[in-house]
Amino acid sequence: MTAFALLDCNNFYASVERVFDARLHKRPVVVLSNNDGCIIARSQEAKALGIGMAAPLFKVKDIIEKNNVFVKSANFELYGDMSSRVMELLEEFSPDIEIYSIDEAFFTVPASAPLTQFGGEIRGRVRKCTGLPVSIGFAKTKTLAKLANYLGKRSEKIVDLYHASDSELERALAGTPVEAVWGIGHRSAKKLKQYGIVTALALRNADLNWARKTLSVLGARTVLELRGTSCYSLTHTPDELAARRAVTCSRSFAKIVTTKQEMKEAVSLFLGRAAERMRKLGFAAGALSVHLNTDRFKIRDEYHSNTATYASAVPSDANPELLRWALDCLDRVYHPGFGYKKAGVILTGLVPFNEANARLLDEEYCRRMHSLMRVMDKTNRRWGRDTIRFFNEQNEKEIRKRTTGWYGKSDVNKAGSHTTNFGELCSVEREG
DNA sequence: TCTGGGGTCCTAGGACCC
Protein backbone atom coordinates (compact mmCIF):
# COMPACT_ATOMS: atom_id res chain seq x y z
CA MET A 1 0.00 0.00 0.00
CA THR A 2 1.14 3.53 -0.66
CA ALA A 3 0.57 6.66 1.34
CA PHE A 4 -0.05 10.11 -0.09
CA ALA A 5 2.17 12.89 1.16
CA LEU A 6 2.10 16.63 0.79
CA LEU A 7 5.12 18.84 1.19
CA ASP A 8 4.62 22.56 1.35
CA CYS A 9 6.95 25.44 2.01
CA ASN A 10 5.93 27.53 4.99
CA ASN A 11 5.05 31.15 4.12
CA PHE A 12 6.93 30.53 0.90
CA TYR A 13 7.60 34.00 -0.57
CA ALA A 14 8.31 35.51 2.83
CA SER A 15 10.66 32.65 3.66
CA VAL A 16 12.56 33.05 0.38
CA GLU A 17 13.06 36.75 1.09
CA ARG A 18 14.40 35.78 4.47
CA VAL A 19 16.94 33.37 3.02
CA PHE A 20 18.59 36.26 1.16
CA ASP A 21 18.26 38.99 3.76
CA ALA A 22 19.44 38.32 7.29
CA ARG A 23 17.74 41.48 8.54
CA LEU A 24 14.39 39.74 8.14
CA HIS A 25 15.19 36.99 10.61
CA LYS A 26 12.46 36.74 13.27
CA ARG A 27 10.88 39.97 12.01
CA PRO A 28 7.40 40.29 10.56
CA VAL A 29 7.68 40.25 6.75
CA VAL A 30 5.04 40.67 4.03
CA VAL A 31 5.31 40.34 0.25
CA LEU A 32 3.20 42.45 -2.10
CA SER A 33 1.34 41.61 -5.30
CA ASN A 34 1.67 43.42 -8.59
CA ASN A 35 1.17 47.20 -8.30
CA ASP A 36 2.07 46.73 -4.63
CA GLY A 37 -1.66 46.30 -4.12
CA CYS A 38 -2.25 43.30 -1.89
CA ILE A 39 -0.43 41.20 0.68
CA ILE A 40 0.31 37.84 -0.92
CA ALA A 41 2.62 36.31 1.68
CA ARG A 42 3.19 36.80 5.38
CA SER A 43 5.77 35.46 7.76
CA GLN A 44 4.51 33.83 10.95
CA GLU A 45 5.14 37.05 12.85
CA ALA A 46 3.12 39.06 10.35
CA LYS A 47 0.24 36.58 10.58
CA ALA A 48 0.32 36.93 14.35
CA LEU A 49 -0.20 40.68 13.95
CA GLY A 50 -3.51 39.95 12.27
CA ILE A 51 -2.49 40.85 8.72
CA GLY A 52 -4.87 38.84 6.54
CA MET A 53 -4.08 36.99 3.34
CA ALA A 54 -4.76 39.11 0.23
CA ALA A 55 -5.38 42.16 2.40
CA PRO A 56 -5.04 45.40 0.43
CA LEU A 57 -1.93 47.19 1.57
CA PHE A 58 -3.70 50.46 2.39
CA LYS A 59 -6.00 48.69 4.84
CA VAL A 60 -3.17 47.30 6.96
CA LYS A 61 -0.86 50.29 6.67
CA ASP A 62 -1.32 51.17 10.33
CA ILE A 63 -0.39 47.72 11.60
CA ILE A 64 2.63 47.72 9.33
CA GLU A 65 3.94 51.05 10.50
CA LYS A 66 3.23 50.48 14.16
CA ASN A 67 4.98 47.10 14.21
CA ASN A 68 7.86 47.84 11.93
CA VAL A 69 6.80 45.17 9.44
CA PHE A 70 9.25 44.63 6.61
CA VAL A 71 7.50 45.10 3.25
CA LYS A 72 8.74 43.71 -0.08
CA SER A 73 7.48 43.70 -3.65
CA ALA A 74 7.25 40.22 -5.11
CA ASN A 75 10.06 38.76 -7.18
CA PHE A 76 8.48 35.79 -8.92
CA GLU A 77 11.53 34.81 -10.90
CA LEU A 78 13.46 34.24 -7.71
CA TYR A 79 10.60 32.30 -6.11
CA GLY A 80 10.35 30.10 -9.19
CA ASP A 81 14.03 29.30 -9.03
CA MET A 82 13.92 28.43 -5.32
CA SER A 83 10.83 26.33 -5.97
CA SER A 84 12.62 24.17 -8.54
CA ARG A 85 15.47 23.62 -6.11
CA VAL A 86 13.04 22.32 -3.49
CA MET A 87 11.32 20.06 -6.03
CA GLU A 88 14.64 18.61 -7.20
CA LEU A 89 15.54 17.74 -3.63
CA LEU A 90 12.17 16.08 -3.13
CA GLU A 91 12.80 13.93 -6.20
CA GLU A 92 15.75 12.40 -4.37
CA PHE A 93 13.27 10.89 -1.93
CA SER A 94 10.37 9.81 -4.14
CA PRO A 95 10.20 9.01 -7.86
CA ASP A 96 6.50 9.75 -7.84
CA ILE A 97 5.83 13.43 -7.32
CA GLU A 98 3.26 15.93 -8.55
CA ILE A 99 4.23 19.58 -8.44
CA TYR A 100 0.95 21.07 -7.37
CA SER A 101 1.90 24.74 -7.09
CA ILE A 102 4.96 26.89 -6.74
CA ASP A 103 5.35 25.86 -3.11
CA GLU A 104 3.60 22.50 -2.86
CA ALA A 105 4.10 18.97 -4.10
CA PHE A 106 2.19 15.75 -3.57
CA PHE A 107 4.16 12.53 -3.61
CA THR A 108 3.66 8.89 -2.73
CA VAL A 109 5.66 6.60 -0.46
CA PRO A 110 5.27 2.96 0.58
CA ALA A 111 3.07 2.99 3.67
CA SER A 112 5.39 0.46 5.29
CA ALA A 113 8.11 3.11 5.61
CA PRO A 114 8.52 4.85 8.99
CA LEU A 115 6.71 7.94 7.73
CA THR A 116 7.39 10.54 10.38
CA GLN A 117 11.09 9.71 10.33
CA PHE A 118 11.13 9.81 6.52
CA GLY A 119 9.38 13.18 6.54
CA GLY A 120 11.90 14.49 9.03
CA GLU A 121 14.76 13.54 6.71
CA ILE A 122 13.18 15.39 3.78
CA ARG A 123 12.54 18.44 5.87
CA GLY A 124 16.11 18.45 7.17
CA ARG A 125 17.60 18.09 3.70
CA VAL A 126 15.49 20.91 2.21
CA ARG A 127 16.34 23.14 5.12
CA LYS A 128 20.04 22.44 4.82
CA CYS A 129 20.25 22.92 1.04
CA THR A 130 17.89 25.86 0.55
CA GLY A 131 17.35 27.41 3.97
CA LEU A 132 13.59 27.02 3.55
CA PRO A 133 11.25 25.58 6.20
CA VAL A 134 8.72 23.02 4.96
CA SER A 135 5.79 21.08 6.40
CA ILE A 136 4.97 17.49 5.45
CA GLY A 137 1.86 15.40 6.08
CA PHE A 138 1.00 11.77 5.26
CA ALA A 139 -2.40 10.12 4.81
CA LYS A 140 -4.51 7.73 2.73
CA THR A 141 -5.86 10.38 0.33
CA LYS A 142 -4.74 13.72 -1.03
CA THR A 143 -7.41 15.59 0.92
CA LEU A 144 -6.31 13.93 4.16
CA ALA A 145 -2.64 14.55 3.33
CA LYS A 146 -3.52 18.23 2.98
CA LEU A 147 -5.14 18.04 6.36
CA ALA A 148 -2.14 16.27 7.92
CA ASN A 149 0.04 19.03 6.52
CA TYR A 150 -2.30 21.67 7.91
CA LEU A 151 -2.10 20.08 11.36
CA GLY A 152 1.66 19.68 11.08
CA LYS A 153 2.08 23.34 10.39
CA ARG A 154 0.39 24.17 13.67
CA SER A 155 2.32 21.65 15.73
CA GLU A 156 5.60 21.97 13.79
CA LYS A 157 5.64 18.18 13.62
CA ILE A 158 5.50 15.71 10.76
CA VAL A 159 1.95 14.38 10.96
CA ASP A 160 1.14 10.84 9.87
CA LEU A 161 -2.60 10.39 9.54
CA TYR A 162 -2.07 7.24 7.50
CA HIS A 163 -1.29 5.18 10.58
CA ALA A 164 -3.58 7.15 12.87
CA SER A 165 -6.24 5.13 14.72
CA ASP A 166 -9.91 5.82 14.04
CA SER A 167 -10.25 7.82 17.22
CA GLU A 168 -7.12 9.88 16.53
CA LEU A 169 -8.37 10.63 13.04
CA GLU A 170 -11.78 11.63 14.39
CA ARG A 171 -10.19 13.94 16.90
CA ALA A 172 -8.14 15.57 14.17
CA LEU A 173 -11.20 16.03 11.96
CA ALA A 174 -13.30 17.34 14.83
CA GLY A 175 -10.70 20.01 15.55
CA THR A 176 -10.57 21.21 11.96
CA PRO A 177 -13.01 23.88 10.76
CA VAL A 178 -14.79 22.81 7.58
CA GLU A 179 -13.44 25.73 5.56
CA ALA A 180 -9.91 24.46 6.19
CA VAL A 181 -10.70 21.33 4.15
CA TRP A 182 -9.15 21.30 0.68
CA GLY A 183 -11.91 22.04 -1.83
CA ILE A 184 -14.25 23.80 0.61
CA GLY A 185 -14.12 27.52 -0.06
CA HIS A 186 -15.98 30.24 1.78
CA ARG A 187 -19.14 29.86 -0.31
CA SER A 188 -19.47 26.18 0.40
CA ALA A 189 -18.52 26.67 4.04
CA LYS A 190 -21.32 29.19 4.43
CA LYS A 191 -23.79 26.80 2.83
CA LEU A 192 -22.62 23.94 5.05
CA LYS A 193 -22.96 26.06 8.16
CA GLN A 194 -26.63 26.55 7.40
CA TYR A 195 -26.98 22.81 7.82
CA GLY A 196 -24.94 22.79 11.01
CA ILE A 197 -21.82 21.36 9.39
CA VAL A 198 -18.91 23.32 10.79
CA THR A 199 -16.14 20.75 11.24
CA ALA A 200 -14.31 18.40 8.90
CA LEU A 201 -15.71 15.51 10.94
CA ALA A 202 -19.30 16.62 10.34
CA LEU A 203 -18.60 16.87 6.62
CA ARG A 204 -17.05 13.40 6.57
CA ASN A 205 -20.18 12.02 8.23
CA ALA A 206 -22.58 13.82 5.90
CA ASP A 207 -24.80 11.85 3.53
CA LEU A 208 -23.02 11.31 0.22
CA ASN A 209 -26.02 11.97 -2.02
CA TRP A 210 -26.84 15.08 -0.08
CA ALA A 211 -23.27 16.30 -0.55
CA ARG A 212 -23.51 15.54 -4.27
CA LYS A 213 -26.67 17.61 -4.56
CA THR A 214 -25.50 20.47 -2.38
CA LEU A 215 -21.87 20.80 -3.43
CA SER A 216 -21.78 19.03 -6.81
CA VAL A 217 -19.59 16.04 -7.57
CA LEU A 218 -16.55 17.83 -6.20
CA GLY A 219 -18.16 18.03 -2.76
CA ALA A 220 -19.08 14.34 -2.88
CA ARG A 221 -15.49 13.48 -3.74
CA THR A 222 -14.27 15.55 -0.82
CA VAL A 223 -16.53 13.58 1.53
CA LEU A 224 -15.20 10.29 0.15
CA GLU A 225 -11.61 11.48 0.43
CA LEU A 226 -12.20 12.44 4.07
CA ARG A 227 -13.46 8.88 4.63
CA GLY A 228 -10.20 7.51 3.28
CA THR A 229 -11.45 6.56 -0.19
CA SER A 230 -9.04 8.03 -2.70
CA CYS A 231 -10.67 9.89 -5.60
CA TYR A 232 -7.65 11.83 -6.81
CA SER A 233 -4.40 10.28 -7.96
CA LEU A 234 -1.19 12.13 -8.68
CA THR A 235 -1.12 14.14 -11.90
CA HIS A 236 2.28 13.87 -13.50
CA THR A 237 4.01 16.50 -15.49
CA PRO A 238 3.66 15.06 -19.03
CA ASP A 239 -0.08 14.53 -18.60
CA GLU A 240 -0.41 17.92 -17.05
CA LEU A 241 1.23 19.45 -20.07
CA ALA A 242 -1.04 17.62 -22.46
CA ALA A 243 -4.08 18.67 -20.44
CA ARG A 244 -3.17 22.31 -20.15
CA ARG A 245 -6.21 24.44 -20.93
CA ALA A 246 -5.07 28.02 -21.05
CA VAL A 247 -2.23 30.49 -20.71
CA THR A 248 -3.18 33.98 -19.63
CA CYS A 249 -1.64 37.32 -18.88
CA SER A 250 -3.68 40.04 -17.21
CA ARG A 251 -2.99 43.11 -15.10
CA SER A 252 -4.72 45.80 -13.15
CA PHE A 253 -3.75 49.28 -14.24
CA ALA A 254 -2.14 51.86 -12.01
CA LYS A 255 -4.48 54.46 -13.46
CA ILE A 256 -7.80 54.18 -15.26
CA VAL A 257 -7.39 53.65 -18.99
CA THR A 258 -9.73 55.73 -21.12
CA THR A 259 -8.15 55.71 -24.58
CA LYS A 260 -8.05 52.95 -27.10
CA GLN A 261 -4.42 53.70 -27.88
CA GLU A 262 -3.37 52.93 -24.31
CA MET A 263 -5.51 49.84 -24.26
CA LYS A 264 -3.92 48.67 -27.48
CA GLU A 265 -0.53 49.10 -25.89
CA ALA A 266 -1.51 47.09 -22.81
CA VAL A 267 -3.18 44.29 -24.76
CA SER A 268 -0.17 43.99 -27.08
CA LEU A 269 2.18 43.74 -24.13
CA PHE A 270 0.04 41.10 -22.39
CA LEU A 271 -0.25 39.12 -25.60
CA GLY A 272 3.55 39.08 -25.91
CA ARG A 273 4.00 37.78 -22.37
CA ALA A 274 1.32 35.10 -22.67
CA ALA A 275 2.59 33.93 -26.06
CA GLU A 276 6.14 33.64 -24.75
CA ARG A 277 5.02 31.51 -21.85
CA MET A 278 2.86 29.37 -24.12
CA ARG A 279 5.79 28.64 -26.45
CA LYS A 280 7.96 27.73 -23.49
CA LEU A 281 5.38 25.07 -22.67
CA GLY A 282 5.49 23.87 -26.29
CA PHE A 283 2.00 24.89 -27.37
CA ALA A 284 0.24 26.75 -30.12
CA ALA A 285 -3.15 28.41 -29.54
CA GLY A 286 -6.28 27.78 -31.56
CA ALA A 287 -8.19 30.61 -29.92
CA LEU A 288 -7.62 33.81 -28.02
CA SER A 289 -9.80 36.05 -25.88
CA VAL A 290 -9.39 39.56 -24.66
CA HIS A 291 -11.27 40.81 -21.62
CA LEU A 292 -11.60 44.36 -20.33
CA ASN A 293 -12.95 45.25 -16.87
CA THR A 294 -13.91 48.44 -15.14
CA ASP A 295 -13.11 48.84 -11.43
CA ARG A 296 -15.05 46.25 -9.46
CA PHE A 297 -14.55 48.15 -6.21
CA LYS A 298 -16.22 51.31 -7.41
CA ILE A 299 -19.81 50.39 -6.68
CA ARG A 300 -21.22 53.73 -7.70
CA ASP A 301 -20.33 53.18 -11.33
CA GLU A 302 -21.76 50.02 -12.71
CA TYR A 303 -19.17 47.28 -12.97
CA HIS A 304 -18.61 46.32 -16.55
CA SER A 305 -16.73 43.36 -17.92
CA ASN A 306 -16.61 42.26 -21.51
CA THR A 307 -14.89 39.48 -23.40
CA ALA A 308 -14.35 38.81 -27.10
CA THR A 309 -12.96 35.61 -28.54
CA TYR A 310 -11.19 34.90 -31.80
CA ALA A 311 -11.29 31.28 -32.92
CA SER A 312 -8.92 30.32 -35.68
CA ALA A 313 -9.20 27.41 -38.08
CA VAL A 314 -5.50 26.73 -37.56
CA PRO A 315 -3.48 27.11 -34.36
CA SER A 316 -0.58 29.52 -34.17
CA ASP A 317 2.35 30.30 -31.89
CA ALA A 318 3.68 33.32 -33.78
CA ASN A 319 3.43 36.80 -32.31
CA PRO A 320 2.40 38.72 -35.46
CA GLU A 321 -0.52 36.40 -36.10
CA LEU A 322 -1.62 36.21 -32.45
CA LEU A 323 -1.39 39.97 -32.19
CA ARG A 324 -3.74 40.33 -35.16
CA TRP A 325 -6.25 38.12 -33.39
CA ALA A 326 -5.89 40.09 -30.16
CA LEU A 327 -6.42 43.44 -31.86
CA ASP A 328 -9.42 42.05 -33.67
CA CYS A 329 -10.87 41.11 -30.27
CA LEU A 330 -10.01 44.51 -28.87
CA ASP A 331 -11.93 46.24 -31.65
CA ARG A 332 -15.01 44.25 -30.72
CA VAL A 333 -14.71 44.56 -26.97
CA TYR A 334 -13.58 48.17 -26.47
CA HIS A 335 -16.28 50.72 -25.78
CA PRO A 336 -15.29 54.38 -25.63
CA GLY A 337 -16.67 56.05 -22.56
CA PHE A 338 -15.74 53.36 -20.07
CA GLY A 339 -12.83 53.80 -17.68
CA TYR A 340 -11.00 50.49 -17.63
CA LYS A 341 -9.13 49.18 -14.60
CA LYS A 342 -7.92 45.84 -15.87
CA ALA A 343 -7.38 43.86 -19.05
CA GLY A 344 -6.16 40.43 -19.98
CA VAL A 345 -5.38 38.07 -22.82
CA ILE A 346 -6.22 34.35 -22.66
CA LEU A 347 -4.73 31.82 -25.06
CA THR A 348 -6.85 28.69 -25.34
CA GLY A 349 -7.48 25.75 -27.64
CA LEU A 350 -3.90 24.76 -26.87
CA VAL A 351 -2.27 21.98 -28.87
CA PRO A 352 1.33 20.82 -28.73
CA PHE A 353 3.02 22.71 -31.53
CA ASN A 354 4.19 19.58 -33.33
CA GLU A 355 0.63 18.33 -33.67
CA ALA A 356 -0.65 21.74 -34.66
CA ASN A 357 1.19 22.00 -37.89
CA ALA A 358 -1.67 21.08 -40.19
CA ARG A 359 -1.51 24.09 -42.47
CA LEU A 360 -2.30 23.56 -46.08
CA LEU A 361 -1.44 26.88 -47.63
CA ASP A 362 1.35 28.30 -45.55
CA GLU A 363 3.05 25.42 -43.81
CA GLU A 364 6.52 26.54 -44.81
CA TYR A 365 5.91 30.09 -43.63
CA CYS A 366 4.51 28.81 -40.35
CA ARG A 367 7.47 26.51 -39.75
CA ARG A 368 9.93 29.31 -40.39
CA MET A 369 8.02 31.67 -38.15
CA HIS A 370 8.13 29.04 -35.40
CA SER A 371 11.94 28.85 -35.69
CA LEU A 372 12.15 32.62 -35.61
CA MET A 373 10.07 32.76 -32.43
CA ARG A 374 12.32 30.16 -30.82
CA VAL A 375 15.40 32.21 -31.54
CA MET A 376 13.69 35.34 -30.28
CA ASP A 377 12.61 33.70 -27.03
CA LYS A 378 16.00 32.19 -26.46
CA THR A 379 17.75 35.51 -27.02
CA ASN A 380 15.38 37.35 -24.73
CA ARG A 381 15.81 34.77 -22.00
CA ARG A 382 19.57 35.08 -22.20
CA TRP A 383 19.95 38.81 -22.73
CA GLY A 384 16.82 40.19 -21.14
CA ARG A 385 13.26 40.95 -22.09
CA ASP A 386 12.66 42.83 -25.37
CA THR A 387 16.24 42.44 -26.58
CA ILE A 388 14.59 41.30 -29.81
CA ARG A 389 11.01 42.13 -30.61
CA PHE A 390 8.86 42.80 -33.65
CA PHE A 391 8.77 46.36 -34.85
CA ASN A 392 5.14 46.89 -33.89
CA GLU A 393 5.46 45.23 -30.48
CA GLN A 394 5.59 47.04 -27.18
CA ASN A 395 8.78 47.65 -25.28
CA GLU A 396 8.09 47.08 -21.62
CA LYS A 397 11.09 49.07 -20.47
CA GLU A 398 9.91 52.15 -22.36
CA ILE A 399 6.39 51.83 -21.02
CA ARG A 400 7.73 51.45 -17.52
CA LYS A 401 9.71 54.63 -17.75
CA ARG A 402 6.60 56.73 -18.21
CA THR A 403 5.76 56.97 -14.55
CA THR A 404 2.35 58.51 -15.12
CA GLY A 405 1.01 55.77 -17.37
CA TRP A 406 -1.13 52.70 -16.77
CA TYR A 407 1.83 50.49 -15.99
CA GLY A 408 1.98 49.86 -12.27
CA LYS A 409 4.96 50.01 -9.98
CA SER A 410 6.24 47.23 -7.75
CA ASP A 411 9.31 48.54 -6.14
CA VAL A 412 9.13 48.41 -2.36
CA ASN A 413 12.44 46.95 -1.18
CA LYS A 414 12.46 44.80 -4.27
CA ALA A 415 14.67 41.79 -3.78
CA GLY A 416 17.70 41.35 -5.98
CA SER A 417 17.75 38.50 -8.45
CA HIS A 418 20.18 36.47 -6.34
CA THR A 419 20.12 32.98 -7.82
CA THR A 420 18.71 34.02 -11.19
CA ASN A 421 21.33 36.52 -12.32
CA PHE A 422 25.09 36.06 -12.29
CA GLY A 423 25.61 39.78 -11.89
CA GLU A 424 23.83 39.73 -8.56
CA LEU A 425 25.40 36.76 -6.84
CA CYS A 426 26.38 37.32 -3.23
CA SER A 427 29.97 38.26 -2.71
CA VAL A 428 32.04 37.39 0.31
CA GLU A 429 34.92 39.69 1.09
CA ARG A 430 37.89 39.10 3.29
CA GLU A 431 38.75 41.72 5.84
CA GLY A 432 42.11 43.50 5.76
C1' DT B 1 -5.39 58.20 -3.15
C1' DC B 2 -4.54 52.94 -2.53
C1' DT B 3 -8.01 46.31 -3.56
C1' DG B 4 -3.06 40.46 -7.55
C1' DG B 5 -2.53 37.04 -11.07
C1' DG B 6 -2.74 32.43 -13.08
C1' DG B 7 -4.90 28.46 -13.19
C1' DT B 8 -8.66 24.21 -12.84
C1' DC B 9 -13.14 22.00 -13.01
C1' DC B 10 -18.26 21.82 -13.00
C1' DT B 11 -22.95 23.20 -14.29
C1' DA B 12 -26.67 25.18 -16.76
C1' DG B 13 -28.48 26.60 -20.85
C1' DG B 14 -28.58 27.39 -25.81
C1' DA B 15 -27.75 25.78 -30.55
C1' DC B 16 -27.79 22.17 -33.39
C1' DC B 17 -28.42 17.45 -35.09
C1' DC B 18 -30.99 13.16 -36.03
Next chain:
DNA sequence: TCTGGGGTCCTAGGACCC
Protein backbone atom coordinates in the same frame (compact mmCIF):
# COMPACT_ATOMS: atom_id res chain seq x y z
C1' DT C 1 -53.16 24.21 -33.08
C1' DC C 2 -50.47 20.28 -32.02
C1' DT C 3 -44.60 20.58 -31.05
C1' DG C 4 -40.21 14.14 -28.57
C1' DG C 5 -36.09 12.63 -26.80
C1' DG C 6 -31.43 12.06 -26.74
C1' DG C 7 -26.97 13.35 -27.92
C1' DT C 8 -23.00 16.71 -28.61
C1' DC C 9 -20.64 20.91 -28.48
C1' DC C 10 -19.92 25.48 -26.93
C1' DT C 11 -20.02 29.28 -23.69
C1' DA C 12 -20.73 32.02 -19.57
C1' DG C 13 -20.55 32.03 -14.94
C1' DG C 14 -19.45 30.17 -10.49
C1' DA C 15 -16.46 28.05 -7.15
C1' DC C 16 -12.20 26.72 -5.87
C1' DC C 17 -7.03 26.52 -5.52
C1' DC C 18 -2.32 28.72 -4.60
